[in-house]
Amino acid sequence: MAVLSEQEFRVKCDEALDAARRALLPLADSEDFEVELQNGVLNLVFEEPAEARFVVSPNAPVRQIWVSAMARSYKLSWAPELGAFALNGETLPKLLDRLARAFLES
Numbered sequence: 001m002a003v004l005s006e007q008e009f010r011v012k013c014d015e016a017l018d019a020a021r022r023a024l025l026p027l028a029d030s031e032d033f034e035v036e037l038q039n040g041v042l043n044l045v046f047e048e049p050a051e052a053r054f055v056v057s058p059n060a061p062v063r064q065i066w067v068s069a070m071a072r073s074y075k076l077s078w079a080p081e082l083g084a085f086a087l088n089g090e091t092l093p094k095l096l097d098r099l100a101r102a103f104l105e106s
Contacts, residue, residue, distance in 0.1 A: 004063050004078055012078060013058040013065060016085050016092050017042045020056065023093035024100065031104050044069075044096065049106060054099065056092070065092060069099045 004012065021037045024044065028035045034045040042056035054069035065085045067074040076085040076092055084091040090098070 006060060009058070009060060009063045009078070012085070014040065016065060017056060017058075020093045020096055024096055027097060027100060031100075033100070033104075044100060046103060049104065052103060054096070054103075056096065067092075067095065067099070069096075070103060 017037055017040070021035050021042055024035045028044075032048065034043070036043045036045065040058060044054040044056075046052045046054075052070070054067065056065060056067050058064075059066050059075075062075075063078065065076045067076065074087055074095060076087045076095070078084075079086040079089075079091075082089070082091055086092070087095060
């Protein structure tokens with residue numbers, strides 16, 4: 001596993017969070033939830049089917065992006081072979097899309 005420097009991590013985190021935000025916008029528009037990227041933290045804010053918030057934040061000391069969603073925690077590490085932060089081969093945008101769809105169907 002490649003260990004990123006803190007600077008590399010911050011740059012890749014910013015890029016990953018922005019890419020995830022852009023990837024989620026069409027779903028957010030069609031399903032009426034908010035996708036907010038502020039101060040390096042991505043929030044998905046739902047009012048339906050229930051009020052909820054998914055929080056996606058960098059954890060610099062361990063060089064991971066942590067996702068808190070639906071009472072679970074997901075810890076994504078940099079996967080150089082995918083050029084993305086991923087968990088078990090699932091990239092951040094795919095994970096967030098899957099979780100958002102699962103929540104909307106609940």
